[in-house]
Amino acid sequence: MVRWWSMRLWVAHLLGLLCVGIAIGMGGWQYDAWQARRAAERVDLTHAAPVPIGDVIGPDDPFPTAGLGRPVEVRGTFLPEGTVLVSGRADAAGADGDWLVTPLTVGDPAAPAVPVVRGWVPTGTDLTALPAPPADEVELRGWLQPPEGSGQVDDDRSDDVLPELRIAELVQRVDQDLYGAYVVAEEPLADDAAAGVAGATLDQLPQASRFTGLRNILYAVEWWVFAAFAAFLWFRYVRDATSGGDAEEADAAAAEGAVVPSDP
Numbered sequence: 001m002v003r004w005w006s007m008r009l010w011v012a013h014l015l016g017l018l019c020v021g022i023a024i025g026m027g028g029w030q031y032d033a034w035q036a037r038r039a040a041e042r043v044d045l046t047h048a049a050p051v052p053i054g055d056v057i058g059p060d061d062p063f064p065t066a067g068l069g070r071p072v073e074v075r076g077t078f079l080p081e082g083t084v085l086v087s088g089r090a091d092a093a094g095a096d097g098d099w100l101v102t103p104l105t106v107g108d109p110a111a112p113a114v115p116v117v118r119g120w121v122p123t124g125t126d127l128t129a130l131p132a133p134p135a136d137e138v139e140l141r142g143w144l145q146p147p148e149g150s151g152q153v154d155d156d157r158s159d160d161v162l163p164e165l166r167i168a169e170l171v172q173r174v175d176q177d178l179y180g181a182y183v184v185a186e187e188p189l190a191d192d193a194a195a196g197v198a199g200a201t202l203d204q205l206p207q208a209s210r211f212t213g214l215r216n217i218l219y220a221v222e223w224w225v226f227a228a229f230a231a232f233l234w235f236r237y238v239r240d241a242t243s244g245g246d247a248e249e250a251d252a253a254a255a256e257g258a259v260v261p262s263d264p
Helices: 007-045 190-194 214-256
Strands: 071-076 084-090 096-105 113-122 138-145 182-185
Touching (some): 084 113
Antiparallel strands (some): 084 096
C-alpha cells in the first residue's frame, strides 16, 4: 500500500512544494513592485510643476481629490491676526513640534484667503516670539492639502494653539472667507528661517492613479493562481497514487480468497 509519506512520493512532494513556493514568491515580488510603483508616483506628484491655486480649487469649492499634495502658487497678502500654532506636528527627524500657520489672501487683499503653513517650530515655542509675516504682497509655492477635522477637542480656547488645522476655527479670527484647503509652504520665509522656523513636512501625500502598476498586480494574481493550480495537481497525483495502491491490494486479497474450481 502506498502511503502519503511513502518514499515513492517524495519526488512528487518536493516538486509540488518547489512549484508552489516559487509561484507564491514570484507573486509576492510582483505585489511589492506594485506597491513600490504606487508609492513612487505619490511622491512624484508632489514634485509636479506648480500651478496657480485658482486652477485647482476655488474659494467656495470642495477639496478636489486630484488636488491632494499638488504644488500650487499663491500670491497675496498675509492676515497676521489669523496666525496660530497647530500642535502635534513632527519634523522630518520625528521631533514633536507645532506648525506656524497664517492665512494669505488669494489676489486682492479683500479676497478670500487660504491658510498657509509657514513652517515648523519646536513644542513650547511662544507665538509672540516669532516674527510677524510680511506686510507687503508675497508670492509663494507650496503643496495643497485638505482641511482637517477629526474632532479633536481644543482644551484651551483662550490661546492661539489649535489641535488641528480646522477652517472653522481660523475663519473666526479673520474678516475674509477661507478656502476649503490649506497650503504647506515649500520653504520658510526669510524672516521665519532667520528666527529658526524650519520647513514643514507634508501631512498627507497625493493618491496614486488606480492604473499605476496595474501590470504588476495582474502578474501577482497570475502567479498566485498558478500556485493554487500546482497545489491542486500535486494533491490529485498523490491522491491517485495512494488510492491506486489500495485498489491493487483489494484486488489481490479478493484473488487470494477466490475458490478455484476443479477439473471435471
